[in-house]
Amino acid sequence: MSTTPAPAAKSKFAIKQLGPDHIKPESVADTPLMRQYYQLKQQHPGALLLFRVGDFYETFGEDAVTSARILDITLTKRGAGTASEVALAGFPHHALDTYLPKLVRAGQRVAICDQLEDPKQAKGLVKRGITELVTPGVSLHDNTLERRQNNYLAAVHFGKTEGGISFLDISTGEFLVAQGTIDYLGKLLQNFRPAEVLFCKRSRADFEGSFGPDFCTYALDEWVFGQDYAHDTLTRHFRTTSLKGFGVDNLKEGVIAAGCILHYLAETKHTDIQHVASLGRLEEDKYVWLDRFTVRNLELVQAQHPGGVPLIDILDQTLTPMGARLLRKWVVLPLKEVSQIQRRLDTVAALVADPELLEEVQTHLRPINDLERLISKVAVRRVNPRELLQLARALESIAPLREKLAASGVRALEKLADQLNPCASLRKEIQSKIRPDAPLLTNQGHVIMDGIDAELDELRGLAFSGKDFLLKMQQREQAATGISSLKVAYNKVFGYYLEVSNAHKNKVPAEWIRKQTLVNAERYVTEELKTYEEKILNAEEQLFIIESRIYQEVVLAALDFVSQVQQNARAIGVLDCLASFAATARQYRYARPVVNDGPMLDIKGGRHPVIERQLPPGESYIPNDLCLSQDDQQIVVITGPNMAGKSALLRQTALIVLLAQIGSFVPAEEATVGIIDKIFTRVGASDNLSKGESTFMVEMTETASILNNLSSRSLVLMDEIGRGTSTYDGISIAWAIVEHLHNNPKARAKTLFATHYHELNQLADDCPRVRNYHVAVQEADGRVLFLRKLRPGGSEHSFGIHVARMAGMPPAVVLRANEIMHHLEQERTQTGLAEAVDPSAPTEFDEVLAGLDEQPKASAQPKPRATTAVASAPKVQLSMFEPSDPALERLRELLQTLDINTLTPIEALLKLQELKGVVGA
Numbered sequence: 029m030s031t032t033p034a035p036a037a038k039s040k041f042a043i044k045q046l047g048p049d050h051i052k053p054e055s056v057a058d059t060p061l062m063r064q065y066y067q068l069k070q071q072h073p074g075a076l077l078l079f080r081v082g083d084f085y086e087t088f089g090e091d092a093v094t095s096a097r098i099l100d101i102t103l104t105k106r107g108a109g110t111a112s113e114v115a116l117a118g119f120p121h122h123a124l125d126t127y128l129p130k131l132v133r134a135g136q137r138v139a140i141c142d143q144l145e146d147p148k149q150a151k152g153l154v155k156r157g158i159t160e161l162v163t164p165g166v167s168l169h170d171n172t173l174e175r176r177q178n179n180y181l182a183a184v185h186f187g188k189t190e191g192g193i194s195f196l197d198i199s200t201g202e203f204l205v206a207q208g209t210i211d212y213l214g215k216l217l218q219n220f221r222p223a224e225v226l227f228c229k230r231s232r233a234d235f236e237g238s239f240g241p242d243f244c245t246y247a248l249d250e251w252v253f254g255q256d257y258a259h260d261t262l263t264r265h266f267r268t269t270s271l272k273g274f275g276v277d278n279l280k281e282g283v284i285a286a287g288c289i290l291h292y293l294a295e296t297k298h299t300d301i302q303h304v305a306s307l308g309r310l311e312e313d314k315y316v317w318l319d320r321f322t323v324r325n326l327e328l329v330q331a332q333h334p335g336g337v338p339l340i341d342i343l344d345q346t347l348t349p350m351g352a353r354l355l356r357k358w359v360v361l362p363l364k365e366v367s368q369i370q371r372r373l374d375t376v377a378a379l380v381a382d383p384e385l386l387e388e389v390q391t392h393l394r395p396i397n398d399l400e401r402l403i404s405k406v407a408v409r410r411v412n413p414r415e416l417l418q419l420a421r422a423l424e425s426i427a428p429l430r431e432k433l434a435a436s437g438v439r440a441l442e443k444l445a446d447q448l449n450p451c452a453s454l455r456k457e458i459q460s461k462i463r464p465d466a467p468l469l470t471n472q473g474h475v476i477m478d479g480i481d482a483e484l485d486e487l488r489g490l491a492f493s494g495k496d497f498l499l500k501m502q503q504r505e506q507a508a509t510g511i512s513s514l515k516v517a518y519n520k521v522f523g524y525y526l527e528v529s530n531a532h533k534n535k536v537p538a539e540w541i542r543k544q545t546l547v548n549a550e551r552y553v554t555e556e557l558k559t560y561e562e563k564i565l566n567a568e569e570q571l572f573i574i575e576s577r578i579y580q581e582v583v584l585a586a587l588d589f590v591s592q593v594q595q596n597a598r599a600i601g602v603l604d605c606l607a608s609f610a611a612t613a614r615q616y617r618y619a620r621p622v623v624n625d626g627p628m629l630d631i632k633g634g635r636h637p638v639i640e641r642q643l644p645p646g647e648s649y650i651p652n653d654l655c656l657s658q659d660d661q662q663i664v665v666i667t668g669p670n671m672a673g674k675s676a677l678l679r680q681t682a683l684i685v686l687l688a689q690i691g692s693f694v695p696a697e698e699a700t701v702g703i704i705d706k707i708f709t710r711v712g713a714s715d716n717l718s719k720g721e722s723t724f725m726v727e728m729t730e731t732a733s734i735l736n737n738l739s740s741r742s743l744v745l746m747d748e749i750g751r752g753t754s755t756y757d758g759i760s761i762a763w764a765i766v767e768h769l770h771n772n773p774k775a776r777a778k779t780l781f782a783t784h785y786h787e788l789n790q791l792a793d794d795c796p797r798v799r800n801y802h803v804a805v806q807e808a809d810g811r812v813l814f815l816r817k818l819r820p821g822g823s824e825h826s827f828g829i830h831v832a833r834m835a836g837m838p839p840a841v842v843l844r845a846n847e848i849m850h851h852l853e854q855e856r857t858q859t860g861l862a863e864a865v866d867p868s869a870p871t872e873f874d875e876v877l878a879g880l881d882e883q884p885k886a887s888a889q890p891k892p893r894a895t896t897a898v899a900s901a902p903k904v905q906l907s908m909f910e911p912s913d914p915a916l917e918r919l920r921e922l923l924q925t926l927d928i929n930t931l932t933p934i935e936a937l938l939k940l941q942e943l944k945g946v947v948g949a
């Protein structure tokens with residue numbers, strides 16, 4: 029990696045990339061130790077260096093200031109008052125597991141510098157070197173990883189026409205590559221949520237322009253992104269001559285991204301990566317297209333607001349980390365191939381039908397630890413004795429599980445059984461050699477079982493039978509000298525000694541050598557004691573060497589099993605996900621969907637999987653039927669009061685489709701799902717305000733992207749499209765969109781359109797595949813009862829004022845609002861909308877549509893037929909604002925500049941007061 033300074037990072041998460049300028053020149057360093065430090069620091073200028081000195085990891089200078097701030101540790105000075113004074117902060121080496129994750133989570137790249145030789149043996153300055161560079165995307169430390177989530181490093185390469193992207197989770201060995209449009213890369217980034225993204229220094233603006241500033245990024249030199257270099261790096265790693273075997277050789281840009289990832293691993297000193305054994309291709313065509321707005325809007329893996337619950341939390345009943353991680357992938361990558369979906373559904377059905385089998389499968393799954401990450405640690409040679417034991421214990425469950433599945437009589441489960449390998453010899457090797465109570469570290473002894481190595485046993489006898497030996501010696505000398513208080517003891521400075529109180533020192537034999545004089549006693553050594561001490565110390569040292577050799581042999585033996593254990597992990601992940609589907613289906617009354625290639629989406633008694641589990645006790649979710657078909661009821665326009673449940677209905681439809689296509693049962697009485705190829709949603713209108721974009725612009729950009737990418741198999745959900753602009757613009761836009769969706773001969777996308785514009789109900793008169801529905805409410809005594817039932821036909825009004833009252837709006841405001849509404853409704857019946865709205869006049873939306881290059885312009889314009897329909901629509905409020913009255917004109921201006929989405933209730937009331945002042949009311 030180059031050491032030239034990177035351009036200033038704009039992204040809030042861009043990892044600090046510093047040039048060498050901030051590193052103190054070696055000449056200023058005063059001691060050999062500091063000279064060594066600055067030399068090592070130079071190797072990774074952008075990384076925070078943890079420099080091992082004795083029992084501490086120290087940081088210096090700017091690094092010390094940063095780590096003191098992040099870790100909340102004391103900041104002091106080294107060489108205070110001298111010319112070479114430098115800030116210093118450190119922590120004990122055994123606290124690395126506590127402090128390292130904090131640094132990495134704060135977005136730091138951390139270079140760990142260790143002592144490469146035993147300080148006792150070192151002649152002069154201890155040899156030190158950087159043993160690992162830990163970055164957010166490349167970490168094997170348990171504390172920096174989420175057990176139930178992958179930790180991906182991604183690389184993005186911008187080609188001339190397409191882009192390439194690659195993902196690697198070093199903790200599991202999963203390595204993926206894809207290529208496609210920038211939109212596709214954006215969707216994958218959103219789905220995989222990598223912990224760190226690499227790109228070329230030159231592409232920073234492209235990256236941030238395309239994907240926003242929310243990723244933790246690191247820029248690499250341009251030469252890393254060469255095609256030949258990437259090809260060589262990959263083939264060298266996989267020991268192949270080409271990449272054909274992985275089916276990725278034609279993905280030029282993707283291969284460059286994948287090569288960049290391997291390059292980065294080498295840079296960060298991760299060279300033992302045998303577990304990264306293949307490169308998988310993410311095929312765009314295989315999975316349902318969920319644009320990034322949809323993944324976000326449907327809250328599949330992450331809630332949009334604090335306290336929200338994403339779908340994954342509701343769905344996840346997996347029992348192993350492999351299952352949990354796989355489920356996250358399945359949820360964002362629903363399938364399109366009917367047979368593949370059926371296979372998953374068949375297995376789930378078998379488990380649902382046989383609760384005993386399900387229970388037994390789950391019992392065997394429970395103790396299977398993180399096989400995948402454990403074997404990765406073996407591959408990178410960073411596995412500790414306890415983890416090896418965990419690996420063996422996890423393997424213990426495989427044999428009985430395999431037996432169970434093989435005897436299940438369920439074809440898919442039998443197939444999974446075939447993929448399981450209990451790796452009995454590995455398990456035996458570990459359990460016969462590693463003590464069950466082995467410590468975490470190998471250098472503390474007590475790791476290897478007795479009876480494995482004769483020399484080890486003998487040395488242990490020597491080292492650990494010491495107490496006995498010393499006691500015997502003490503008794504013997506007490507008898508020989510007649511000093512009953514004589515004792516044999518040990519301290520670090522003098523080693524073993526005999527202690528005699530002053531009262532008895534005249535009885536001490538002449539050959540004893542005096543070592544130390546205390547106030548009340550004298551301490552001595554004897555030849556026998558010295559020989560014994562030497563033997564013990566040697567024995568301990570030898571013992572550690574032999575233990576470590578045998579331990580390494582066990583790790584090496586485990587290395588032969590990497591691919592078999594990985595295969596187990598994959599099969600366990602799949603089984604765990606399917607068992608989780610079955611458990612959820614049983615517990616929450618989900619039904620098996622009929623999935624086929626037909627044109628229908630027909631849901632009977634559908635429920636929202638998340639909302640139904642969040643309702644307060646005593647309340648139950650009201651199920652609804654909904655049918656969409658590209659030939660008949662293609663577009664359903666749903667009107668209904670605020671809070672009626674329109675959005676819930678839209679979302680639940682998408683979630684039921686998604687669940688069906690990931691192979692899960694669905695929250696419905698019955699569901700027929702003709703394969704959907706893309707799900708688009710445009711929900712809500714005020715969520716991008718924080719990014720400073722105009723709500724309306726965002727809404728239109730997202731809608732444009734939807735209209736440009738549809739097919740007849742797509743599902744489109746639009747919720748209150750057009751509400752971000754004036755009523756007439758909004759209605760015109762919504763109108764034109766529905767028409768466009770209806771009239772596009774190439775793409776009769778199934779569409780749910782929730783709106784407050786009741787005028788849109790008239791579309792059904794002219795568009796045969798548009799149907800009106802409303803979510804019913806009951807009005808009694810001026811109050812609204814939400815029935816939550818979807819019924820045919822449009823609805824009359826929005827009950828917005830009722831909702832305002834429920835929200836605690838002052839009664840005077842509610843009363844006045846009712847008066848105004850009454851007035852407006854009277855006006856509506858007297859005049860037509862055509863006077864106020866000229867649908868042929870260009871709207872803001874026309875401009876957006878004009879920019880859609882993939883759609884025929886003609887179909888994007890409101891049609892004359894629409895004009896007729898609009899002309900017959902009832903007039904809405906504009907008559908109140910006749911421009912002739914300057915006060916009303918002023919009122920109109922004020923109202924137009926008002927953004928209701930951003931007003932607090934108090935601000936709204938103050939505004940109301942101001943408005944009253946304008947008209948002198």
Ligand SMILES: Nc1ncnc2c1ncn2[C@@H]1O[C@H](COP(=O)(O)OP(=O)(O)OP(=O)(O)O)[C@@H](O)[C@H]1O
Nearest residue numbers: 648649650651669670671672673674675676677816
């Ligand atoms: N079928 C249902 N059964 C029970 N509760 C429901 C149902 N549908 C919706 N709800 C509840 O009603 C609340 C409001 O629903 P939702 O947000 O879908 O209304 P809406 O019609 O889209 O309102 P608005 O037009 O104001 O956005 C939901 O948060 C949920 O708690």
